[in-house]
Amino acid sequence: MSNIDRRTLVKGSLAAMMAGAAFSRAAFAQSSEPILLGVSGPLTGPNAQYGTQWKQGFDLALDEIQAAGGINGRKLAYSFEDSQSDPRQSVAIAQKFVSDPRIVMELGDFSSPASMAASPIYQRGGLVQFGFTNSHPDFTKGGDFMWSTSVSQADEQPLLAAYAVKRLGLKKLAVLHLNTDWGRTSRDYFVKAAKEHGAEIAVTEGYIAEERDFRSTLVRVRDANPDGLILISYYSDGALIARQARQVGLKQVICAASSVYSPKFLELGGEAVEDVHVGTRYFPEDPRPEVQTFIAGFKKKYNGVEPDAFNAYAYDAMNMAAAVVKIGGTDRRAIRDAFTKVKDVSSVIFGKATFDVESRRVKGAMNAELVVRKGQFALWDGKPT
Amino acid sequence: MSSWLDYTINGLIVGNVYALVAVGLALIFGVSRLINFAQGSIYLVGAYIGWVAVVQLHTPLPLTIIVVAVAAALVGLIIERFGLRPLQNSVRIAPLLATIGISFVLDQLVMLTFSPNPRALPSQLPDVRFQIGGGTIGPLDLLIAGVGITSALLLFVFLRYSKLGWAIRATAQDRDAAMQMGVDVNRVNQAVFGIAAALGGISGLLVGMYYNQIDTAMSLQATLKGVVAEVVGGAGNVPGAVIGSLLLGLVESYGVAVFGTSYRNLFAFLLLVVVLVLRPNGLFASARQAPPEPLTGTFIAPSRPVRIPRWALLIATAVFAILPLLPVSFYVLQTLINASLLGMLALSLTLVAGTIGQVSLGHAALLAIGAYTSALLSLTFSVPVGLAIIGGGLMSAALGTALISPSFRLRGHYVSIATLAIGEIVSLVILNWESVTRGPIGISGIPPLSLFGYELVSPISIYWFSFIAMVVLALLQGRLLGSHLGRSFRAIRDDDIAARAYGLSLNRYKSLAFIFGGFAAGVSGGIAAHLYSYINHETFNTQQSILALTVVILGGLGNVVGAIVGAVALVGLPEVFRIAAEYRILIYGIVLLLLVRFRPQGLLGTM
Numbered sequence: 001m002s003n004i005d006r007r008t009l010v011k012g013s014l015a016a017m018m019a020g021a022a023f024s025r026a027a028f029a030q031s032s033e034p035i036l037l038g039v040s041g042p043l044t045g046p047n048a049q050y051g052t053q054w055k056q057g058f059d060l061a062l063d064e065i066q067a068a069g070g071i072n073g074r075k076l077a078y079s080f081e082d083s084q085s086d087p088r089q090s091v092a093i094a095q096k097f098v099s100d101p102r103i104v105m106e107l108g109d110f111s112s113p114a115s116m117a118a119s120p121i122y123q124r125g126g127l128v129q130f131g132f133t134n135s136h137p138d139f140t141k142g143g144d145f146m147w148s149t150s151v152s153q154a155d156e157q158p159l160l161a162a163y164a165v166k167r168l169g170l171k172k173l174a175v176l177h178l179n180t181d182w183g184r185t186s187r188d189y190f191v192k193a194a195k196e197h198g199a200e201i202a203v204t205e206g207y208i209a210e211e212r213d214f215r216s217t218l219v220r221v222r223d224a225n226p227d228g229l230i231l232i233s234y235y236s237d238g239a240l241i242a243r244q245a246r247q248v249g250l251k252q253v254i255c256a257a258s259s260v261y262s263p264k265f266l267e268l269g270g271e272a273v274e275d276v277h278v279g280t281r282y283f284p285e286d287p288r289p290e291v292q293t294f295i296a297g298f299k300k301k302y303n304g305v306e307p308d309a310f311n312a313y314a315y316d317a318m319n320m321a322a323a324v325v326k327i328g329g330t331d332r333r334a335i336r337d338a339f340t341k342v343k344d345v346s347s348v349i350f351g352k353a354t355f356d357v358e359s360r361r362v363k364g365a366m367n368a369e370l371v372v373r374k375g376q377f378a379l380w381d382g383k384p385t
Numbered sequence: 386m387s388s389w390l391d392y393t394i395n396g397l398i399v400g401n402v403y404a405l406v407a408v409g410l411a412l413i414f415g416v417s418r419l420i421n422f423a424q425g426s427i428y429l430v431g432a433y434i435g436w437v438a439v440v441q442l443h444t445p446l447p448l449t450i451i452v453v454a455v456a457a458a459l460v461g462l463i464i465e466r467f468g469l470r471p472l473q474n475s476v477r478i479a480p481l482l483a484t485i486g487i488s489f490v491l492d493q494l495v496m497l498t499f500s501p502n503p504r505a506l507p508s509q510l511p512d513v514r515f516q517i518g519g520g521t522i523g524p525l526d527l528l529i530a531g532v533g534i535t536s537a538l539l540l541f542v543f544l545r546y547s548k549l550g551w552a553i554r555a556t557a558q559d560r561d562a563a564m565q566m567g568v569d570v571n572r573v574n575q576a577v578f579g580i581a582a583a584l585g586g587i588s589g590l591l592v593g594m595y596y597n598q599i600d601t602a603m604s605l606q607a608t609l610k611g612v613v614a615e616v617v618g619g620a621g622n623v624p625g626a627v628i629g630s631l632l633l634g635l636v637e638s639y640g641v642a643v644f645g646t647s648y649r650n651l652f653a654f655l656l657l658v659v660v661l662v663l664r665p666n667g668l669f670a671s672a673r674q675a676p677p678e679p680l681t682g683t684f685i686a687p688s689r690p691v692r693i694p695r696w697a698l699l700i701a702t703a704v705f706a707i708l709p710l711l712p713v714s715f716y717v718l719q720t721l722i723n724a725s726l727l728g729m730l731a732l733s734l735t736l737v738a739g740t741i742g743q744v745s746l747g748h749a750a751l752l753a754i755g756a757y758t759s760a761l762l763s764l765t766f767s768v769p770v771g772l773a774i775i776g777g778g779l780m781s782a783a784l785g786t787a788l789i790s791p792s793f794r795l796r797g798h799y800v801s802i803a804t805l806a807i808g809e810i811v812s813l814v815i816l817n818w819e820s821v822t823r824g825p826i827g828i829s830g831i832p833p834l835s836l837f838g839y840e841l842v843s844p845i846s847i848y849w850f851s852f853i854a855m856v857v858l859a860l861l862q863g864r865l866l867g868s869h870l871g872r873s874f875r876a877i878r879d880d881d882i883a884a885r886a887y888g889l890s891l892n893r894y895k896s897l898a899f900i901f902g903g904f905a906a907g908v909s910g911g912i913a914a915h916l917y918s919y920i921n922h923e924t925f926n927t928q929q930s931i932l933a934l935t936v937v938i939l940g941g942l943g944n945v946v947g948a949i950v951g952a953v954a955l956v957g958l959p960e961v962f963r964i965a966a967e968y969r970i971l972i973y974g975i976v977l978l979l980l981v982r983f984r985p986q987g988l989l990g991t992m
Contacts, residue, residue, distance in 0.1 A: 044493065048496060049501040049600070051501075052500060082967065087924055088723050088956075116917070116919035117916075117918065120833060120916075120918045205646040207647065208816070213399045216392055216638040216649075236503045236600065240596055243596075243597060264502065
């Protein structure tokens with residue numbers, strides 16, 4: 001909870017429950033009160049780490065927004081409700097936000113089942129559901145109140161394929177992917193793009209999120225005799241795969257999707273992730289001012305810790321929310337319309353983010369080709385590894 | 386050919402890892418006939434204590450192991466003393482629920498202390514690799530194997546030749562007789578929990594080092610795999626647990642070899658079901674061994690249910706029926722909709738678990754079958770939603786009963802484990818059977834609830850719809866329990882041998898219970914699918930099954946009203962505790978423990 005007193009919030013939500021379906025009564029919030037965004041995401045349960053990273057990104061963005069004078073003089077704040085990324089809880093939270101007149105728009109949820117189960121409620125309730133990690137191709141098809149800044153895998157995977165095939169010169173690939181809606185969609189886009197570049201896909205292996213042992217999978221990979229491994233993974237499983245690949249003696253080039261871009265990947269992978277290539281949306285030495293502000297601010301606020309991809313998504317999302325609220329004010333429908341009007345919002349991931357009104361997503365993510373050198377992410381210098 | 390050698394070695398290596406958890410589980414099961422669901426949490430605690438020792442205190446490896454073992458043993462002793470000993474004279478199911486509550490509390494404490502971010506736990510052994518076949522093994526593999534095999538051997542010798550070991554075995558065979566012979570049963574239990582917890586802690590440490598990664602989500606997976614390995618080897622059989630673990634590792638590895646990575650766990654759980662059906666006592670149970678469960682059904686002890694007068698029920702129903710007309714927020718209604726959906730699942734489970742004594746830990750599978758059937762019927766074949774939901778219920782009844790029927794010969798805990806496995810199998814089939822279920826992409830755009838062509842989209846109408854569905858199912862179940870069928874069900878639960886002697890066909894009645902229960906759960910899943918508009922293989926997961934069982938035990942086994950009260954309580958409590966943000970699941974776990982402690986027969990008592 002960033003900058004509203006918990007007690008006020010408790011009182012507020014009790015009051016909101018009492019007020020019931022009657023919206024109008026509390027609709028005229030005083031202008032001294034902060035403009036409130038609802039966040040539905042995991043703070044406990046198996047995905048809790050991502051909710052924690054969201055908070056870091058949100059809080060940093062809010063500090064900057066407040067320092068710049070807030071939203072037309074009013075503060076911006078959020079109320080984070082823990083859904084455990086469970087659809088049963090995210091629907092209850094959705095009703096809670098929809099019936100709470102102070103909430104002007106919603107951010108989240110994390111997983112597709114939790115987010116998309118809540119979509120019908122947000123759509124009917126006329127509250128924007130701004131899903132900034134929702135890459136599921138059907139997420140924004142839930143209705144005109146669903147908007148997303150999640151990088152479309154149709155955009156990201158061809159960039160990764162170009163990195164692996166054209167730049168690194170890999171011709172025969174083994175693809176390991178998380179067997180989730182994200183991993184599956186990504187894999188399909190990657191395979192398509194890699195084939196267009198003339199590479200052969202030797203084997204693809206999907207694994208479940210709880211998997212920790214990849215030795216047998218890697219034997220399959222070895223037997224397919226690829227010259228490169230592609231990881232469509234998050235940082236924790238990506239680090240596990242890289243370690244075990246090196247342990248079983250696979251020496252092929254490893255190239256990973258941007259979701260492994262995290263200091264945790266380096267910490268968990270250790271020496272095994274040395275020379276791993278990562279296609280990302282930004283990099284630490286990126287001269288773009290928005291990236292430098294983000295990284296410097298993040299390190300300052302969190303004792304020198306480097307931000308990761310999920311921090312960046314959350315940071316961008318909060319900045320986007322501020323930009324939208326600036327245009328749309330506090331009326332929920334006007335906020336929905338503001339998404340169509342907002343232009344060139346400075347963004348770590350996109351450079352300048354503007355929504356494509358048709359798909360309600362942002363196109364044209366930035367691209368950076370990194371490699372791990374001496375335990376740090378560095379811009380790839382074009383030298384083979 | 387060389388690949389097969391590699392697959393074999395890899396299977397043994399990972400089996401090795403499972404063995405560490407399985408041995409602790411086996412020891413506890415051997416003595417207290419309890420599946421300790423908190424074992425994975427002790428493993429988690431061990432991993433994090435190890436992290437503190439290694440990363441913060443820079444202890445050398447032998448000292449790290451001792452620190453972790455002692456600290457984990459302490460946790461085990463505390464669990465035994467304050468969590469389980471007070472329950473030793475209550476129903477046998479109460480300790481099971483208590484271990485689930487304890488695991489919530491421990492996992493949350495670790496998460497709150499260390500944050501949910503994964504951490505690196507560096508190995509303190511030299512990084513040398515030995516070439517074997519096409520792969521390599523390192524010193525940690527050898528250490529893990531050493532710890533697993535040594536601890537199993539030591540335990541075997543200890544149980545066979547030491548005085549405390551005799552006492553442990555005597556207690557395992559017959560607790561009351563052991564007490565009469567002067568065995569201090571509490572001390573035995575303490576010893577067992579201490580040893581098992583120390584082992585669990587060390588396994589968390591070593592596995593954490595092995596993967597150079599620890600995180601707070603590792604506990605449930607460890608418990609699941611450990612339980613599978615333990616039961617395959619023969620529950621309560623310590624050397625069997627090691628062999629069961631290795632076998633599990635091999636089967637998984639060969640499964641990956643032949644069919645690919647995404648089928649891995651499917652093989653683990655199929656192995657479990659096959660072993661349970663063919664050799665219910667596990668692969669290595671000796672012929673002389675006493676049956677693992679008592680002959681008569683003391684698993685669920687009857688208690689005096691709280692009689693609720695009919696007028697009170699009528700008034701309560703009426704109040705809930707007119708609730709949407711009162712000034713109640715949609716949030717409260719949505720919470721009650723969730724409670725109705727969980728209530729229907731609980732009705733189903735309270736029938737099969739409470740009334741006929743088949744404690745299912747895989748009930749979410751019935752939800753999933755109902756949900757997918759209903760979603761696909763309405764999407765692909767344009768069946769009206771109302772009919773599609775009923776179709777989901779029927780499919781759930783038919784398929785659920787067919788899947789569970791091979792396990793009808795099992796008793797007590799073994800039913801729970803078989804259903805747990807079946808639940809996982811259903812979820813993995815949904816993940817892999819892409820042509821029908823669309824695999825991990827899931828099914829989106831499921832039409833909203835509708836009745837006679839009218840879409841029910843407002844929370845009020847959805848509330849009425851699910852509330853009425855639940856009340857109808859509850860009334861039907863009440864009728865069922867009052868009929869001769871209900872009496873036969875309870876007779877089978879209380880004493881299946883006597884019931885058989887009276888000419889009751891066990892399988893037929895168990896089937897009937899699962900058909901009715903499957904229908905209720907399927908309807909609940911069907912409604913959920915149309916409510917959410919999107920489902921995938923993760924929507925109905927193991928946590929749901931465990932939650933449903935908690936509801937049923939909380940409400941009172943077999944108790945129809947209890948199931949509904951329990952559902953409202955367990956959906957409502959986490960919502961009420963929202964104020965506590967990150968702490969809410971911790972509080973929920975503590976409340977659960979207190980309830981089990983002071984009302985082990987459930988709020989409304991077993992029927």
